[in-house]
Amino acid sequence: MMDNNKLTDFELQEKEPSASETILVIDDSPTNLEVLHDTLVNAGYEVLVEMDGFSAIEQVKTNSPDLILLDIMMPKIDGYETCRRLKNDPRTRNVPIIFITALSETLDKVKGLKLGAVDYITKPFQQEEIIARIQVHLQLRKLNLELDSQKQLLEQRVQERTAELSEAFEELKRVQLQLVQSEKISSLGQLVAGVAHEVNNPIGFISTNLYHANQYVQDLINLIQLYQAQFPSPGDDIQEYIAVMDLGHVLQDLPKLLSSMKLGSERIRGIMQSLRSFSRADGVKKKPANIHEGIETTLMILQHRLKAQIHRPMIQVVKDYGDIPPVLCYPGLLNQVFMNLLANAIDALEESFLISNLSLENKLQLIKNENGEMIEPQILISTILEEENVVIYIADNGRGIAKSVQNQIFQAYFTTKPEGKGTGLGLSISYQIITEKHGGTLDCVSAPGEGTKFIIKIPLNG
């Protein structure tokens, strides 16, 4: 009774099998093939038949069925071997295989299932049973395929999300970095601007007073000279004093002394001016600025680092400025870029001179070009207008950059400098300033031992 009910269920389902499902029947007995063929066609399936394992394997390669019915006892290769080969081929691995076996062969059924078959049907055939089993496995296969594609979709989504997240994380790191850096710079800028302002007044007194002092000293010198002309013999005491104080020298030296004080105070003024313009806060909008002024200001601030040291000669700065109109930009940010690139160039030149423990003379011997001429540590700054872009080259003849790290130098926190000296932030921030803030490009050309060149390109009109 129960069995009958089941059969009825299957019969009901049997009325609507999916039209496109294809079943391959592999059997060497024409009688079996015929029975199976008719049964399956009647049930609405597409049916392919093969009479031996080899041709079946070939057939399946080009024409993959949804399910295979496979006889065990066949000439050439038997059903087990056919099954093994189908399961080894990634193209056919997932096609469900149902063995056809004689009722008695219990052990063999187990062998078939172990080889990867999903089920078996027994001869002589019970049509309803065949259809029922086939339907179950086709359904299972459909669900499996769906599951697979869902899984793939899910994996893809997970991958996409992971990529999105890591991108967002990188962005967050960059923004954070920029915030910290601009915070630092703006507070440093405020400090510098404050100091410059405070120094400005006293230095103003000094230079105005120096002007008057100079006048007075000139008058006094004239007066002394008049006295000397009018009273050539002023008496022993005065003669002696003149000799001891070395009046001649004082009269000569005093004006020189004053003019060097004047020069000094003018330098201070200049430096303060540079500091103020270097540290000026950029507004939210770009404004036209003189690029060369920015470079000069930066050089002024770095002046002390260019001077000769015990271990190396002075760093020459060679400038080749083109005719550049005002550039629409954030001048304070650009100064930061110049500062980073120039400081790196100086560091690289320093490192070239620290390559060994040789004396300065011997090191200078090392740094020669192919003509035997000594190569001086040098930074070359040139600017040129190229169509609507301003191009700024900052090159040094320092140690250069190893090929292996050239693609890392713009990454945040990448540094080859000892702790405390390098932060690894200079270039990554410069890169952001040039590309994101100014819509330009920042490139680097370098070879170890042949120096380094950075190329900044920004649009003239923002």
Ligand SMILES: Nc1ncnc2c1ncn2[C@@H]1O[C@H](COP(=O)(O)OP(=O)(O)O)[C@@H](O)[C@H]1O
């Ligand atoms: N002009 C240069 N010559 C040689 N190496 C350079 C030069 N500019 C940058 N580099 C390399 O790029 C790295 C990253 O530079 P940067 O981002 O400014 O960080 P930091 O100067 O703090 O190390 C440096 O550590 C250095 O190895």
Ligand SMILES: [Mg+2]
């Ligand atoms: Mg740096």
